[in-house]
Amino acid sequence: MADGPIEFEWDPEQLKELLSKARNTVSLALKYTAEAVWGEIRKKAPVDHGRLAGSFHLEEMDPLTYRIFTNVHYALFVHEGTGIYGPEKHRIVPRHAKALSFYWKKVKSHVVFRSVAGMKGRPYADQAMDAVSPRIDEFIRRAIQESFN
Secondary structure, X not given: OOOOOOOOOOOHHHHHHHHHHHHHHHHHHHHXXXXXXXXXXXXHOOOOOOOOHHHOEEEEEEOOEEEEEOOOOOHHHHHHEOHHHOXXXXXXXXXXXXXXXXXXXXXXOEEEEEEEOOOEOOOHHHHHHHHHXXXXXXXXXXXXXXXXX
């Protein structure tokens, strides 16, 4: 075993190439992960008319940052819940009654009211992340293969 420091020389061009491949590997692994999460969110989002599930977009902000978003205004309420089931900041509470009520349908000459306590959240984004998480090693291996071969 050597007592002193180990000495070696790096070829600056080889070092530059190695760093470039390493950056590319990380960028590709993140891209594959973001694409997988985007696909899973679209699968896991509750479907009524399909508007929410089909509304998600994937945007690359830079090689290390991706954003998945939707312009559907009720997406967060579906995810986190409303009324007594939702977080305090999304709390929808009745002002003058024990439950929320709204016109549900008109039957002949009178109106039927329906009362609700809110909607339980359906955390589709969390479910998407949980589904993709076990595959991260696969994305890293794939990125390494593509970058270094």
